[in-house]
Each structure stands twice: as structure tokens, then as C-alpha cells.
Amino acid sequence: MDKVSETVMAAEVDHRLMQEFANGDPRAFELLYQKYKGGLYRYFIRQIGDKQLAEDLYQETWARVIKAAAGYERRAKFTTWLYRIAHNLLIDHVRALKPVELFSDAAIEGEPINDGQPCMQYAPEQLTTQGQKATILKECIALLPHVQKEAFLLNMEMGFTAVVIAEVAGAGLEAIKSRLRYATQSLKQCVEGKWQEQHYDTK
Known part of the structure; x- marks a missing residue:
């Protein structure tokens, strides 16, 4: 099946x-x-x-x-x-x-995300291969704006597509795509930045 x-x-x-x-x-x-x-x-x-x-x-x-x-x-x-x-x-x-x-449900303009599949641009496991990065990821998620955090968690943990998240949040599809896109970009930068800081501090 x-x-x-x-x-x-x-x-x-x-x-x-x-x-x-x-x-x-x-x-x-x-x-x-x-x-x-x-x-x-x-x-x-x-x-x-x-x-x-x-x-x-x-x-x-x-x-x-x-x-x-x-x-x-x-x-x-x-x-x-x-x-x-x-x-x-x-x-x-x-x-x-x-x-x-x-x-506000206002969308930020940008390239659309594929709404036929969960909208992650990278798999969570790519960022959580080590315990330290898992901790860093949680810290970075907590720093996201509320609307981005909700969209990201519904996508990552529930596997909801942008279309379904839009129904849940009562927001426009393009707004949800923007939230997911900016959330993934922010998280990637945040995790990489914090990881480099920790790695540098241990040298």
C-alpha cells in the first residue's frame, strides 16, 4: 500500500x-x-x-x-x-x-515551496546527527517568530503540507510557504552559527 x-x-x-x-x-x-x-x-x-x-x-x-x-x-x-x-x-x-x-497573515514574497510534499528543504536528521546539534536545533526553533515556528513544527513533526497548514492556521497558502521557507533558512543559519561558536570555543 x-x-x-x-x-x-x-x-x-x-x-x-x-x-x-x-x-x-x-x-x-x-x-x-x-x-x-x-x-x-x-x-x-x-x-x-x-x-x-x-x-x-x-x-x-x-x-x-x-x-x-x-x-x-x-x-x-x-x-x-x-x-x-x-x-x-x-x-x-x-x-x-x-x-x-x-x-499578521501577510506573506513575504519569494520563490514558492512545493506544496505537494512536506515542505522541508532539508531533513531534520541532517541537523540532528549528533546530540549537540539536536540541542542547538531546539534552541533555534524556540527563537523563531511564532507563526514560523508553528508552521515548521506542523511540517516537521506532523508531516503536514503547506496546504494543510494553511487550513489549520487559517492563513493564505503563499503566507504559509513563506513562513516555512524563512523558518528553514533561519534555522539552518542559526544551527550552523551556534555550532561554529561551540566548536570554536572548544579549541
């Missing part, structure tokens, strides 16, 4: 489980929860860095899934719908702390 078929089948299973949960089967929710709990929690903890707050938003996301189950309609894949809820909760929280202007 190819990857496209596997993705379609997984989406069908998720949709069926949501329907079963809406019809009163708690086991269906448990299966969805077990399937996505790890990725969803990492999404919050990597975005925020505050474990308690990440846990609160994580639990609230699942609470909203439960609340919305009765009216769930298949307008998008379950994963897109789930992360859209998570995204909205995160934005609501950060907007209470920072100016709304930080979340």
Missing part, C-alpha cells in the same frame, strides 16, 4: 471513530486520544515551553473535541480539525499577552 492510500485509509478510520464516539461509544474516543495525544502535547510544549500551560491547553483541546463531537461534520481530515482547535486556543492565549499585529 502506498503512502497516499495509507493516508486516505487513516483519515477514513479517524472519521469513523468520531462518528462512533458521537453515537455514544467512548472506546472510539480513547482510540483517537491514544493515536494523537503525543503529537498534540508536543505541539503545545514546543510552542509555549511552559509545561503547566501546555497541559492546560492540551486538555482544553480534547475537551472541545468532546463537546463538538455531536455536531462533528466531515469538512476536513480529523487531524486538520484537531490542530485547528489547538491553533485557535494557542492564538487566543498568546493574543492576550502580545499585540495582535504579531499574528
Whole structure:
């Protein structure tokens, strides 16, 4: 079975489980929860860095899934719908702390990224072949602007394409492509710079 078929089948299973949960089967929710709990929690903890707050938003996301189950309609894949809820909760929280202007969806002009595949221009393992570089990469990700960090993490950890990330973030496709492009460029420069600094310091 190819990857496209596997993705379609997984989406069908998720949709069926949501329907079963809406019809009163708690086991269906448990299966969805077990399937996505790890990725969803990492999404919050990597975005925020505050474990308690990440846990609160994580639990609230699942609470909203439960609340919305009765009216769930298949307008998008379950994963897109789930992360859209998570995204909205995160934005609501950060907007209470920072100016709304930080979340402008304006695109930066540039060459388009292929939106048919995950939009990484280099594989994460190329930057994390050693423990030190893995640590540096995490530090550099934390320094990214919020919108770039979210797009990058959804792409890297969830394998979402630019099209799906645009649906999650409620942003234009070209804006998402720009965020991914500038995030990967910034991370590459940041990791290389910090690595050279550490390497120089040890000489």
C-alpha cells in the first residue's frame, strides 16, 4: 500500500471513530486520544515551553473535541480539525499577552515551496546527527517568530503540507510557504552559527 492510500485509509478510520464516539461509544474516543495525544502535547510544549500551560491547553483541546463531537461534520481530515482547535486556543492565549499585529497573515514574497510534499528543504536528521546539534536545533526553533515556528513544527513533526497548514492556521497558502521557507533558512543559519561558536570555543 502506498503512502497516499495509507493516508486516505487513516483519515477514513479517524472519521469513523468520531462518528462512533458521537453515537455514544467512548472506546472510539480513547482510540483517537491514544493515536494523537503525543503529537498534540508536543505541539503545545514546543510552542509555549511552559509545561503547566501546555497541559492546560492540551486538555482544553480534547475537551472541545468532546463537546463538538455531536455536531462533528466531515469538512476536513480529523487531524486538520484537531490542530485547528489547538491553533485557535494557542492564538487566543498568546493574543492576550502580545499585540495582535504579531499574528499578521501577510506573506513575504519569494520563490514558492512545493506544496505537494512536506515542505522541508532539508531533513531534520541532517541537523540532528549528533546530540549537540539536536540541542542547538531546539534552541533555534524556540527563537523563531511564532507563526514560523508553528508552521515548521506542523511540517516537521506532523508531516503536514503547506496546504494543510494553511487550513489549520487559517492563513493564505503563499503566507504559509513563506513562513516555512524563512523558518528553514533561519534555522539552518542559526544551527550552523551556534555550532561554529561551540566548536570554536572548544579549541
